[in-house]
Amino acid sequence: MKTRGDKALRYSVSTYVILLVALPLVAIIGTAASGGLGLFLQEVRKAEAVAAVRLTITTGLIVGAVNVVFGTLTAWVLVRYRFPGRRLLSSLVDLPLALPTLVAGLLLVALYGHESWIARFLDTDIVFAKPGIVLALLFVTLPFVIRAVEPVLHEIDVTEEEAAATLGATPWQTFRTVFLPAVLPAALTGGVQSVGKALGEFGSVVIISGNVPFETLMGPVYIFGEIESGEPQAAAAVSTVLLALALALHGTSRWLAKNTGSRHAAH
Amino acid sequence: MQLTEKQAFVGEPTTFRRVQWTRLLVPALALAYLGIVLLAPLFGLVRAVWDSGLAEVLEALNKPSALEAIEMTGILIVCSVVINGVVGTSAALVLVRQRFWGREWVNALFDLPIAISPVMIGLGFLLLIGRQGVLGPLLDELGIKMTFAFPGLLIGTLFVTLPYTVREVGYVLEEIGTSEEEAAATLGASPLRTFWKVTLPNIRIGLSYGLLMTVARTVGEFGAVLVLGGSISGRTQTASTFIHDAIEERQPAEAYGMALLLSLVSIVLLLFLEQFKKQRGSHGHRR
Numbered sequence: 001m002k003t004r005g006d007k008a009l010r011y012s013v014s015t016y017v018i019l020l021v022a023l024p025l026v027a028i029i030g031t032a033a034s035g036g037l038g039l040f041l042q043e044v045r046k047a048e049a050v051a052a053v054r055l056t057i058t059t060g061l062i063v064g065a066v067n068v069v070f071g072t073l074t075a076w077v078l079v080r081y082r083f084p085g086r087r088l089l090s091s092l093v094d095l096p097l098a099l100p101t102l103v104a105g106l107l108l109v110a111l112y113g114h115e116s117w118i119a120r121f122l123d124t125d126i127v128f129a130k131p132g133i134v135l136a137l138l139f140v141t142l143p144f145v146i147r148a149v150e151p152v153l154h155e156i157d158v159t160e161e162e163a164a165a166t167l168g169a170t171p172w173q174t175f176r177t178v179f180l181p182a183v184l185p186a187a188l189t190g191g192v193q194s195v196g197k198a199l200g201e202f203g204s205v206v207i208i209s210g211n212v213p214f215e216t217l218m219g220p221v222y223i224f225g226e227i228e229s230g231e232p233q234a235a236a237a238v239s240t241v242l243l244a245l246a247l248a249l250h251g252t253s254r255w256l257a258k259n260t261g262s263r264h265a266a267h
Numbered sequence: 268m269q270l271t272e273k274q275a276f277v278g279e280p281t282t283f284r285r286v287q288w289t290r291l292l293v294p295a296l297a298l299a300y301l302g303i304v305l306l307a308p309l310f311g312l313v314r315a316v317w318d319s320g321l322a323e324v325l326e327a328l329n330k331p332s333a334l335e336a337i338e339m340t341g342i343l344i345v346c347s348v349v350i351n352g353v354v355g356t357s358a359a360l361v362l363v364r365q366r367f368w369g370r371e372w373v374n375a376l377f378d379l380p381i382a383i384s385p386v387m388i389g390l391g392f393l394l395l396i397g398r399q400g401v402l403g404p405l406l407d408e409l410g411i412k413m414t415f416a417f418p419g420l421l422i423g424t425l426f427v428t429l430p431y432t433v434r435e436v437g438y439v440l441e442e443i444g445t446s447e448e449e450a451a452a453t454l455g456a457s458p459l460r461t462f463w464k465v466t467l468p469n470i471r472i473g474l475s476y477g478l479l480m481t482v483a484r485t486v487g488e489f490g491a492v493l494v495l496g497g498s499i500s501g502r503t504q505t506a507s508t509f510i511h512d513a514i515e516e517r518q519p520a521e522a523y524g525m526a527l528l529l530s531l532v533s534i535v536l537l538l539f540l541e542q543f544k545k546q547r548g549s550h551g552h553r554r
Binding site for chain 2: 005006009010012013014016017018020021022023024025027028030031070073074076077078081083089091092093094095096097098099100101102103104106107108110111112135138139142196199200201202203206207220223224227232235236239242243246247249250254
């Protein structure tokens, strides 16, 4: 009797996830493919679509790289240093996970917008320009690298680093031989996650980027525009491209995370 | 030989000094990064609300359209918490306790929504259940309106919130094993009684954490809800799409008012999440 209940539960859960997740993805890819390869390539090669996808990928890569470096630094400071306000700062790192990304975009516009003293001081456009897009993406991806690196830093023995230093290693050597091999896989996991998130981000970007075709129009916003103007074929084609990239990044980050896990299990 | 000695002699004080220098540089860089990316925008909201006038902002929140949007988000929260609570717990039980063909695939599907843009998922459902979608004619025949109506909002929300409860409950189930449940069953407890008396109390903290993340994600969801709901004022407008429309209509008081409210909600959620994280941590250490 127990097994019958188990089976029923298993089938309901599998059906739910197939209907909710697999089916819409099949619908997107199916629609993109329905017109044949020629039409798919025609939609994907439209100059506006190419520019949007290219902008999405470049800003995503910039954000990923910045997060790997500064996220690791920040995790290091939050784990190893003691200063007033550290606990509060550490909690705030999770805020982008809880704050609506649309609100994040609005906050950035309020702060860095045209009339703000910062924009006037720097004498450059931040909002409705590429720097604004990068800032918004940095905000929404802030926790990924920090939260991936923190547990690893907790696990590295400070004595390992001290031993290296005692044996005459320069700080650079200690960094390269003790710190980097331990931290890099975790930092890359977070970095890849950041790029993946950046490829799909909509709420903050639609507010801050200004959505000018060929200038600041991001991939997901382009897709939204095509949906609104009744071009599902074009929307599905570009979605398929971004979807393939996002799934590849998702797989990579899961693989990296598993490898970090096994390294720690071996310890 | 002499040279290396000399190098060592000269080298040592400089590296020492460099360590001192990086000791200040690294925190300075980290704080600058957090300041620009995280703290400054929060300050931006406070200033924006201040500039628009607090009284005006609060008044804007008291208008019927704003209240209706808040109510819609509230209804979505209740629905997604109930459904994800049941589905997440069941799915975690199945994925952790059962071994079957295709388990890895089901597991991967549960994890997928975090990797997929909400706009794309909105498009996917539009192609399925929208007026021009595959099932559109059938739904029309039956007189069911899915998109640009409440069901569309709910489906979009359920998609983006799917991973959180499964994952959190799954962690706990893996950690606690089955010995307590087996003991209960040996003592003659029915499966249902075992679930209520043994399993549920054990997964309590993981489940709460997952559901809090579900609430946060429900409040914040924008792309999927905009595509599937259309943000029709008084009908399918949620708190987050309300902000978008207020910006489009150049009504800063409305936009900043709702943004302030949602920020406060997410800060409260964050505090609860921290609390649960601590409990989860001590829970883990005890075992």
